[in-house]
Each structure stands twice: as C-alpha cells, then as structure tokens.
Amino acid sequence: MEYIVNLNKFQGPFDLLFHLIEENEIEIYDIPISEITEQYIIHLDRMSEYRLDITSEFILMASTLIEIKSKMLLPSFSDNEEDDPRQDLVNRLIEYKLFKDVSEEFKDWEEEELKFLPKPKEEVEYDFKFNEQILFEEINVYDLLNSINSLLKRRKIEIGREPPKFNIRYDEYSVTKCIKIIKNILKDKSKVSLMDIFKIDFNKGFIIAIFLSILEMTRDNTIKIIQDNLFEEIYLISK
CATH class of the missing domain: 1.20.58 (Methane Monooxygenase Hydroxylase; Chain G, domain 1)
Known part of the structure; x- marks a missing residue:
C-alpha cells in the first residue's frame, strides 16, 4: 500500500x-x-x-x-x-488524540459563546498544546481530560444554545491567576478535588484556565494528581 x-x-x-x-x-x-x-x-x-x-x-x-x-x-x-513493542506508542497516540479532540471542542464552544459576547475573537486565546513531556504519576492524562470534558459537556447541556445568563469575562481568569488560586487552596488543605475547585466558578473560561493551570503545575512538579479508583473523584495534592 x-x-x-x-x-x-x-x-x-x-x-x-x-x-x-x-x-x-x-x-x-x-x-x-x-x-x-x-x-x-x-x-x-x-x-x-x-x-x-x-x-x-x-x-x-x-x-x-x-x-x-x-x-x-x-x-x-x-x-x-x-x-507488543508498539503498545506504549499506541497509548501515547490515543492520549494525543484525546488532547486533539478536546482542543477542537474547546474551540467550537468558544465560537458558540462568542456570538453573545462583545469582545472580538482575536482577544480570546487559549494556549492548548499537547506536551509530550507531561506524565502524571498517579493518574494519566486521559482521566484528567475526561473529567474536564465531562464538566464542559454538562455545562453546555445546562446552557444550551440560549444566551448565557451571566457575563463571561475572558480576562478574569488567566493561567497565572488560577495557579495562585490552586496554591492558596492547598495552603489550607492537604488535597482538593476538581469539583471543589469548579464550585468557585462554572463558566467555560474558568474551567479551561484551571485545566491549563493543572498541566503547568504538573510540569513544574508542584502538584500531583490522584484518583482512588476508576471514575471516582480526582484530587490535587501539593508536593
């Protein structure tokens, strides 16, 4: 062939x-x-x-x-x-495909919501790239992405195609600010669940910024991500 x-x-x-x-x-x-x-x-x-x-x-x-x-x-x-010597490569490719699919969903949902926002699209940008060096010790990228993706899908169902009932400010939550939020929470707690973090704000901009913050903090080796059992709550722990 x-x-x-x-x-x-x-x-x-x-x-x-x-x-x-x-x-x-x-x-x-x-x-x-x-x-x-x-x-x-x-x-x-x-x-x-x-x-x-x-x-x-x-x-x-x-x-x-x-x-x-x-x-x-x-x-x-x-x-x-x-x-099979291909297995590790196959796992990484599946992981990459998940990043690719979720990234495309982020863009689609962003375009949908921008129809109701006054800000031009050029001012909204998420640095969502697959980093081959990110390896989680206790949980893999697939589980984390699935959790984030489920939250975004749930939010999309709740909002539907109606204009949002609140104003979304895309400059309100930067990755830097969300890293500080996570660090401040972990100062007072030994661990925090993703769901507890998302109780702060459930808008898409915040969810994506938190997700990127988690990847950044994992890359810097400042937190680790754990899950007791498959499909159970995902937690962040400070290192």
Whole structure:
C-alpha cells in the first residue's frame, strides 16, 4: 500500500505521526510499523529539503520507530499481547488524540459563546498544546481530560444554545491567576478535588484556565494528581 504524505508544518512528532495514521486510514491499534517508519523518515527528509524546522523531538520519534521496527522483526516467544513493542506508542497516540479532540471542542464552544459576547475573537486565546513531556504519576492524562470534558459537556447541556445568563469575562481568569488560586487552596488543605475547585466558578473560561493551570503545575512538579479508583473523584495534592 502506498502512503500519502502532505508537506505540512507540524507542531511536533506526534502531530506528524497521527497525520500519517489518520490520512491513510490506519487502525491505531494495529499500526504497520515498518511502512509508517519508512514514510516518517521520508517525510523528515522532505522537511529538510524544504528547510523546514526539524527539532530533536522529531529525530527522537524516528529513533523510537526504528527501535520498535527492529523489535518486531525479532522472533517472539510469547503470545502475550502486552509484549507488543508498539503498545506504549499506541497509548501515547490515543492520549494525543484525546488532547486533539478536546482542543477542537474547546474551540467550537468558544465560537458558540462568542456570538453573545462583545469582545472580538482575536482577544480570546487559549494556549492548548499537547506536551509530550507531561506524565502524571498517579493518574494519566486521559482521566484528567475526561473529567474536564465531562464538566464542559454538562455545562453546555445546562446552557444550551440560549444566551448565557451571566457575563463571561475572558480576562478574569488567566493561567497565572488560577495557579495562585490552586496554591492558596492547598495552603489550607492537604488535597482538593476538581469539583471543589469548579464550585468557585462554572463558566467555560474558568474551567479551561484551571485545566491549563493543572498541566503547568504538573510540569513544574508542584502538584500531583490522584484518583482512588476508576471514575471516582480526582484530587490535587501539593508536593
């Protein structure tokens, strides 16, 4: 099968890899690693020819793909699916897809609400990017995003397509301000639940700003995120 690649400028290696998988309708749980590796390297060569930026992350992904390809060529002495060398890559791609989907939902809901707001769209911006270095110790990104996404969907159902019954000020909650809010709460408590934080304000701007703040604080190693059991309350704990 011939895999088609367009010379787009990608934000990162997962963006490029997911594009290859999506564009050629490849099953994410059964990636033909040999073909994808070949196409990925060809694409990097083309990016180099057109003098597009190739960061170390792209090179690292190429090395990872080559390593997985090598492992898959070795004879397997186990029938255990968990031994599949692609599994970690598949998990990260699923994680990336969730970021991508939620990001698109954020934009859609933002555009819907801006119909009722006096501020021009240019003044509203969320820095929502997939960071491959973010790894939560006690809970994965998928669980956190699901929790945030559920809150936003619930809020959308409550508001519907009617004009909001309150004024939303997008400059009221910045990421910096929300980090301070979380830190102040954790000064008095050993842990705080996401739901308790969202009781402060349930507008979309605040929910998104809090979510980005949690990612930033996790990156800085100032908090950790825990969940006792699947589908139960998510808590933030100060480190």
